[in-house]
Amino acid sequence: MTVNAMSVKEVTKKIVNKDELFILDVRNEDDFKDWKIEGENFEHFNIPYFELLDGVEGIMDEIPANKELLVVCAKEGSSVMVAEMLSEEGLTASYLPGGMKAWSEHLEPVKVGNVNDGGEIYQFVRIGKGCLSYMVVSNGEAALIDATRMTDIYLEFAESIGAKITHVFDTHLHADHISGGRKIVEETNATYWLPPKDATEVTFDYAPLEGGNVVTIGNTAIDIHALYSPGHTIGSTSFVVDGQFLLSGDILFIDSIGRPDLAGMAEDWVGDLRESLYSRYRELSEELVVLPAHFMIIDELNDDGSVSEKLGTLFAKNHGLTIEDENEFRKLVTENLPPQPNAYQEIRETNMGKVNPEEEKQREMEIGPNRCAVR
């Protein structure tokens, strides 16, 4: 019997549509506990593939007969094997081509709005890892913000809409994923903008992005206005795009706020984080649409699969923004923090250009959830 492939794109669609799916995850228990495919109406059962080498009879009772069934493993091979075994038992089973590796690398572009004079802004949702990157397009020029290492996707997308990437920004030195900025700049000759306070140790050339800088995309002026907002890192910078959108980097998320500890500076940076969120952001228009660099849980997705919310709404609802007492705030962001992202030190060094791991190694370093927030 044959088994079906269910692509990462199809699984993404099921998440957005809140469809039902039963996922049989055949990776190691530790890997499954660390990170899995989540959807509002997804159910899971985890058993390592090597427990099933002699047959799947033992788990038939765990699998509901009336639900669509997807077998998932790390790369693909084991999920095909298990799906075939289930198929021989009379079930209709699909496998995930490319496995969790492909899941971690899938980017779904979603248009999140129009900007001045026919321009557009797109959000690239890295659904498996919760990373969000952005492309602002105007008059055949594009700016890229917080690009992931899957650089082909941006280059192909820009080409498909007839735009040339001229500016590349990182809101901060990332610790949870490898930035694609440098690679894209090498291929496009775009200008690479980095906050200088995060870039003191980088080994390559960049344009220093200071608070107050304005970069113009296209000849009809979409302004990207840099706003210094330290706290997650000392250099963290937000962008106000076209007076409409606030790209908040890892400072402010939809349901949580950034953590100040990934460079080992929690105590030093907590005051900065407080000031960025409770003073600098307060001076901005509440009508700005916040576009963060991450989401943490699938509930943060809008109905169209994008991640965004008005700043005024976040001031009312995001509990990281409504803590009056400074000590209580300090406690929230320095105590009981979630585990740090996998390989976060190596990732920081890669983003500084100090080390250049091979693609397979980069993939391995990024496996797992992003863990950039405190809730």
Place this chain on the structure above:
Amino acid sequence: MNALKTNVVLDAKGLACPMPIVKTKKAMKELESGQVIEVQATDKGSKADLQAWAKSSGHQYLGTLEEGEVLKHYLRKSSNEETIEKNHPNVSNNEEFEKKLVANENIVVLDVREAAEFAFDHIPNAISIPLGDLDERSSELNKEDEIFVVCRTGSRSDLAAQKLTEKGFSKVINVVPGMSQWSGITTSIES
């Protein structure tokens, strides 16, 4: 680096998951209890998977050596050696033995586990002679020395201690349980 002596070498190079484990499982069936297999693989995920599989199936995962692109995994087939009756009369527990070691008394530590078991975790300065090689290599030891014999659980070292006593060694002490519960200093081929 010299290759570690094993009973079987399995070539799983170039194979993607699940094949390294499928092949290991098959090869393991052919082995006798307590024998050691070297699994050569290039799939990076094979290390975590073999470790987890060994744990769930009762085999001993000994360790992995990396040589360029190749991962050499060492596993030992499960055995029921814990349940075998021990007969050598002169016995020390781990704690007493560790005290003697720390006190730097003039003692010899003989480790009779397989080469790969020894390689990944052993007491510094211990002499490695696997039980199966003891007959031909006992001449490397001095009959007058106080010799503490260790293995994983105390069974193989019990047999070794009896063997040495038969050969005229007079001060042979079996350490029970041995390395499986050892909390003192160890060293490894990896460090």
